[in-house]
Each structure stands twice: as C-alpha cells, then as structure tokens.
Amino acid sequence: MPRKRLTPSGGTVNPPPPLNGHSLIDGEDGASEIAGPDADSEAEPAERRPELAAGESEIGNTLQTYLREIRRAPLLTPQEEFETATRARQGDFDARQAMIERNLRLVVSIAKNYLGRGLPMPDLIEEGNLGLMHAIGKFEPERGFRFSTYASWWIRQSIERAIMHQARLVRLPVHVVRELNQVLKARRALESQMPSGAEGERQVRVEDVAAALGRPVQEVAELLQFAEQPTSLDAPIDRHPADGNSETVLDSVADDGASDPMSLTLSNEVERLLEHGLDELNDREREVLAGRYGLRDREPETLEVLAERLGLTRERIRQIQQEALIKLKRRMLRHGIDRDSVF
Template sequence: MYQMKSKIGRSGDLIDLERRYFKDVKKYPTLSHEEEVELARRVKKGDEEARKKLILSNLKLVITIAKSYATYQVPFLDLIEEGNLGLIKAISRYDPEKGFRFSTYAAWWIKQAIVRAISNYSRTIRIPIHIFNLMNRYVALEKRKDFANLDVEDKVRILKISKKRFRMLEELISNIRSLDLANSVETYNELSKSFQPEAVADAEKIILQQIEHENLEALMNRLSERERLILRIRYGFDDGEIHTLAETGKVIHVSRERVRQLEMRALKKLRCILEPRFQVEKENKVKKERK
C-alpha cells in the first residue's frame, strides 16, 4: 500500500515526519455522538465531504490504538496507515441508527487492520501508488475544457513534473489505452525509475491517497487469482521490478503467449469495470456545469 515513509529510513527525518503528522492530526476536533450520527447518515446518502470529515476527526483514535502495537517489527507510520484503512472500512459499514458510538465500532476495525498488517507484513503487496496518482492527475487534466489549448509547458507546470516525465506519462497512458502491453511495461518501468514519491505528512492528503488506493485494490479483487498474479509479477507489485512475459511465464509455469493473453484479458476486464464509473463522473460534471 501507499508508503508514507517513502525512502526515509528510521532517522531524524522519519521522526520529524511523525511529529508533523501528529501535529496535523490534532487540528481535527473530536466529534460528539450527535455529530457522528449526522455525518454517518450523510455518508449513507453518498456525501463524500461528510465521509472525509468523519475520517479526519477519528485519526487520533487510530494513533492511540497503533501505539498499543508499536513494539512489533513494523514501522509506526505503517501501522497508522493500516489503521486508517480499517477506519475507512468501518465508516462504510457503520449503522448510525443502532445507537452506539462510532469510535467504539471503529476501534474493532482499526485493530483488525493493524493486526492483519503485522501478520502479513513480510508479504504485503505494495502497489506503486505514486504512478497511479500521477496518471489520475493527468486524466483529470484531460477533462479540462481548455486542455486542447494547453501547451506542454502549461501541462508540465500544472502537473508539477519535468518535461521528460511528462512525455513518458503521455506515452504510458496512450499505450495502456491502446492495450499496447509491451510498450506499456517498458514506459512504466522508465517512468517509475525516474520518479520517487515525496514523503507526506499532511493527514488529509494521506487519507485521500489511501481512499484511492482502496479503490484500486477493490478493482484488483474483481480479477481472478491468476489474473491478479500476472499483473503483480509483470508490474512489480511485490518486488518493485518489472518482469518480461517470458520471466512471468517461468514463475507461473505457462508459455509467454499465455501470459500475454491473460494480461490482456485482465486489463480489458479492468477497463470494462472503470468505463461505467468514468461515464458517471462525466455525467455528474455536466449536471454541475448546467446548474
């Protein structure tokens, strides 16, 4: 999953990052039971702002619970991130009409997420979310009405990346859309090598990234076990290394051509799942513009 600590080791920089995160979390006030119920009801109706507020107001609870597990061989910020994911899941399942406090309900989900992370830590799949987020930012930029009129300098400035990375990003997205798998993997590898994610201490940004990451994991779970394995190996979700069709085939004992077929099927399936969501987003945007 997304790594707050990024490339930082257990050093003064990491300790400073923890302090900045804790300080940022303190600015979100604890909610009363009545406020929790009101927000939870709005969440049930699809109110994303209410969902975000309920998450941010309970980040202190995650920190408190994570401290109970701080003696284990898992970085503390990683424990917090896993706990945050448990919190996000709790919000999606909480029923405000049952009468009990949200914090009581959420604590169980937070603990479960942290304990599971500790037991699975050595084999956790870490999808490179910095590339995923960069692609999302590019797609969002494409939706702007003035996109066609923007030159490369404008796009680079808006995305806050170098021209070299921008060219690779354009090529990667183009290859994926055309299902040019060989070139997609090659371009992805180059882009991944050229881009190192920055350490983030802003709680709200971290939560938004974690929600996006959860969406990506949910998509992956819609694939068959073999399809997920193909993408994990090909795109380096486990070890950070991109592998060729032949290398992937050796791992799962199938031919190079069979790997290509399975990979294409998995990507097509993901695209079919995503297209309706993009259509809904487009329709919602049109409705807002008409108001």
C-alpha cells in the first residue's frame, strides 16, 4: 500500500501519479531512480498537438492528471522552505519528500522549454525530477538562497544531459547543447511576438535570431541545424497509401554514385566506335594515339618519350597525333559523337 507523505504543515499529500507508467521512487538513503516500463510513445501538451491516437491520448491524459495532482500541493513559504530543507539535510525522509513534492511544478516549468528536442514531455519531467532530487541533497539553506534558484541549474543540467544521451543518434557535446538551448529560447521568444502566418505558423528568420543574440548568422544557422530531427530511411513517405504499399524514404533517395544506364550505354558505344576508328588508322598513327592518350590499357606517354621510342622528332610526333585525331573526328561525327567528348 502506498504510504502517505507528511508535509511541513502536518497534513498529508498523496504521491503524484506515475508518468508513462513510471513511478518516482526515493529511498530512505536518498538514492533515487525511475521505475517502470520504457515508454515507446511521445506525448506533448494539448495545445501543441492536433489529434492523438488511442495510445498517445492515454499518455496525454496521464500527463494532464499528473499536472493537476502536483498543483494541489501548495508552494513552500520562505520560512517553511528553510525549516523543511534543514530537516531534509539532517536526514529527515518526510522532509525530503515534502521538498520534492512542493517543487515538482518548478520541474514542469523548466521542462516545457525543452519540447521539440527529441524527448517527450513525460521523459523531460522524469529527468528534471532526478535533477531536483540531486539538488535537494546538495542544497544548503543556511546560505540564504531560495531553493528554486539553486535547483533550476541542476534540473536543466539533468534534462540537457538526457537530451544529449537519449534524444539524438549523434551525440552533441554539453556546451553545444547549452548554446543550442539559448538559440531555441531566443527563437521561441521571437515567435511569440510575431503574428501567425497564413497556415498558423510563425516564421522567424535566422537573421532575426542572430540579431537578438548578438551572434553571427552563420553560427546561429549551424546551431539550428543540430535541432533538426533525423529521419529514418525506412520511414514511409505516405502513411496512409490507397493501395496499402507505401514507398519509404530510401526508395526516393538518389544514389549519386550509381551509374546512369543511358550514360553507361553511350560510353560503351563510344568505346566500340573508338576501337573501330583506331583499326582504320595506320600502325604509326595508332601507336602515337595509344601512347599519347593511354588507350588499350597503356600508360600515357609524353611527346619526348614517344619521339625517342619511335625514332622521330617531337614535332613529327605532334603532327602524326593531329592527323590521326582529324581522321577519328570525322568518323565520330558521322555517328553523331563529338571528338571533345572522347579526348
């Protein structure tokens, strides 16, 4: 049976409902973990999603229930926070639980700034809760700071590390994730100030974000590229095809290294005509062209090498080459092939 948890005022608060089938467990020794099955579906706040499928709707309802539950726990006053944090630091388990439950709303307010980064809202909240519990173990109330100010850093760090490790196929360094968060935050702020476009979307230019941050446009553009989510090559192009057989992204991606059948056929035809053209030349012309252009599996040779090997002058070799090319050009032109496409 789940136990009731005492609050500083002496009342009791039920533990918040699990997210995505997870439950937040905090042990007597202060160790914390997330228990429950892995979540395969993503959920977003209601205002950000048009229509959810049956499974997604269930997750969304669970999230809404969780948000309603945590709003029932009143926030701690500065005096209550100091007393509760002091008892928690001394090892009082109920005080520690009260610090967690009274600050869950802080986690949600921070987690919503990371939507669209690859992790669903329930996962962002779970990771933020881990950061919250870590902050409680480090917090020193006697220093005079409010806990929310201190805990915010730990919550953001926990969420950012989760995004870095779990949300991307290619891992990003922590400092890049932090800079990307700044850029996305600036873009969201600009979007909120702009009127909706024709399709209800607010279009913010990269130049506007760069100007707001005082950073180079190219640098901001490169950071925004990291926010794009990769698409699987096996993803269907049409999720609801009429014939039931949808092409995948892989089917529509061109292979730049593949040979074009038409080009390959033309190349084979040119080689055939070239071989016949060489056979029509005399032995000396054929030898000069084969040596100069590396034909018939030979290595290309310079005019000097050919002149020495054939016992002719360099100028005579050049003349033979030109005469042979003219003969080949005429033959190629009769078949509609320009000599420049061959040599």
